[in-house]
Amino acid sequence: MLTTRQNLCSTSTCHLPQLAELWSSIFSHYLGNPREDENYIQNILLLSSICSHWRNITLSTPIFWNHINYAPSISFRPRHLQNHSDRIRTWLKRSGEHCPLSISLTLVSRSVPGCDLALREIISESWRWESLCVKADCVRTVWKCLLPTLSYGGGGGGGLRCLRKVEVNIGPVFGDNEDIVSFISLFKDATSLYSFHLRNVDSTIFPPLADLGPLSQLRSVSLHTLYSAEEVFRVLGHLPNVEELRVALDIGPFSSRTSPESPIVHHPELRHLSLDVAVRGDPLIISHLRDQVSTVLDTLFLPSFQTFSFTCAESHLPYWDSVDGFLRKHRDTMCGFRFVEKRADSEVWKLGLMTESHTPNGGSASAQLPVVVRSLSTVSGLRLLEMEMGRRMSMISDV
Numbered sequence: 596m597l598t599t600r601q602n603l604c605s606t607s608t609c610h611l612p613q614l615a616e617l618w619s620s621i622f623s624h625y626l627g628n629p630r631e632d633e634n635y636i637q638n639i640l641l642l643s644s645i646c647s648h649w650r651n652i653t654l655s656t657p658i659f660w661n662h663i664n665y666a667p668s669i670s671f672r673p674r675h676l677q678n679h680s681d682r683i684r685t686w687l688k689r690s691g692e693h694c695p696l697s698i699s700l701t702l703v704s705r706s707v708p709g710c711d712l713a714l715r716e717i718i719s720e721s722w723r724w725e726s727l728c729v730k731a732d733c734v735r736t737v738w739k740c741l742l743p744t745l746s747y748g749g750g751g752g753g754g755l756r757c758l759r760k761v762e763v764n765i766g767p768v769f770g771d772n773e774d775i776v777s778f779i780s781l782f783k784d785a786t787s788l789y790s791f792h793l794r795n796v797d798s799t800i801f802p803p804l805a806d807l808g809p810l811s812q813l814r815s816v817s818l819h820t821l822y823s824a825e826e827v828f829r830v831l832g833h834l835p836n837v838e839e840l841r842v843a844l845d846i847g848p849f850s851s852r853t854s855p856e857s858p859i860v861h862h863p864e865l866r867h868l869s870l871d872v873a874v875r876g877d878p879l880i881i882s883h884l885r886d887q888v889s890t891v892l893d894t895l896f897l898p899s900f901q902t903f904s905f906t907c908a909e910s911h912l913p914y915w916d917s918v919d920g921f922l923r924k925h926r927d928t929m930c931g932f933r934f935v936e937k938r939a940d941s942e943v944w945k946l947g948l949m950t951e952s953h954t955p956n957g958g959s960a961s962a963q964l965p966v967v968v969r970s971l972s973t974v975s976g977l978r979l980l981e982m983e984m985g986r987r988m989s990m991i992s993d994v
Contacts, residue, residue: 657691663717666701680712687720695725695757702731726760755785759812762792779803786810792817801826804833811836819843820873824890831862838866838899844887845873846880858894865897872907874937881911889917896924902931902979909936912967919970931979932971 639660643653653659663686667679690696698717761782782788783806791813807813813836820843821827827842870891872884892913903921912918922929971977 654689657689657694660686660690661694662697662699663687664699664701665713665717666699667703667713680716683713683716687716694723696720696723697726698724699728700730702729721755722757724755724758726762727758728762728764730764732765755782755788757787758782758785759787760790760792761785761788762790762794764794776803780806783807783810786812788813790815790817794819801829801833804830808833808835813837815839815841817841819871820845822846824887824894827891828860828894831860831865835862836864837862838864839869840865840867841869841871841904843871843873844884846875846883859896860894861896861898863898865895866899866901867904868895868897868900868902869904870906872905872911872937874908874911884911885913888913892917892921895921898928900925900928902933903929904933904935906935907937911937915967915970918967919973922970923973926974927976929974930976931981932974932977933979933981933983934967935983 639653643650663683665679665683687696700714700717763778779793780803782791783803788807788810789812791807813834816830816834816837816839818830818841821830822845827840827844830840830842831837870888872888875881875884888907888911968980968982971980
């Protein structure tokens with residue numbers, strides 16, 4: 596009897612690693628995605644409180660602890676900030692020594708002086724960062740927090756060698772040009788960087804964007820907001836390896852009212868282009884935005900082009916001859932087209948947005964969408980046509 600019990604214990608011990616992996620897999624499904632579930636931390640703590648066995652599994656699975664979301668409040672007292680620093684240190688320890696980290700920071704300038712300790716703990720592991728998402732009220736906030744450490748190699752001199760994704764949402768206070776240049780330049784040595792997203796930026800981004808050009812792995816770039824076709828061309832000129840470009844276009848203080856005369860712009864790597872045009876009410880501004888988008892379409896030649904996504908109000912559509920010419924240029928390689936119609940909010944309607952505003956080349960803007968769809972018939976390899984009109988969605992596969 597004793598021998599049988601010993602054998603059973605021995606067999607159970609042999610299978611413990613497999614059982615632990617099974618439990619970890621089950622827990623992963625329960626926990627979900629930490630970027631999407633705001634209760635992720637509470638769920639981890641709940642699992643670890645069920646029993647000692649579950650606690651051991653939870654605490655010994657590094658992947659459960661590889662996402663850090665830090666958002667210090669200006670109302671935090673010093674002892675709270677110290678507690679946060681201790682908790683982050685514990686969290687980092689549980690994430691293992693080599694597990695990649697996903698970092699989300701929400702920084703307010705008035706809270707920065709008190710959160711230095713916690714930020715130092717996070718930045719000390721920057722060599723493990725795989726993704727970085729920063730929301731801040733101004734560039735200087737981010738710069739003051741990250742630059743002193745990252746510019747000297749971060750944790751252990753490893754810099755940002757594992758970083759693949761950067762998403763930065765900066766508030767309306769831009770800070771000095773020097774701050775913006777210094778901040779974007781932080782990533783010039785992130786040799787694994789694949790995706791780079793900037794929201795609420797201006798033309799001062801262009802000098803440091805050139806520093807990202809040599810990054811051979813950089814494939815996806817999203818910029819919000821640019822103000823002219825020329826700025827789109829400058830981005831492509833600085834980033835020769837990018838395959839996907841998403842751009843939001845709007846009217847800005849430095850926007851030219853005339854369409855620039857540009858030579859044909861070749862970009863051999865770009866495969867996916869997405870343009871999101873702001874909805875405006877002034878007819879002159881609408882005309883300007885249409886001019887800029889039409890210039891982009893007239894000027895670009897993309898040998899590897901595959902998909903085009905366009906988001907705007909129907910009255911803001913570019914001129915049909917520009918769309919037709921763009922589709923004809925890329926009919927041999929293009930395989931997907933997506934149009935999303937924007938609805939003007941009440942404030943824009945008060946400004947006098949007219950969906951039937953006449954276009955310089957004849958006809959009305961609202962009559963242009965069927966013409967665009969007809970132009971798609973020239974694209975022989977088109978496999979996906981997606982049209983979203985307000986709340987209505989129609990999708991046609993294998994056109």
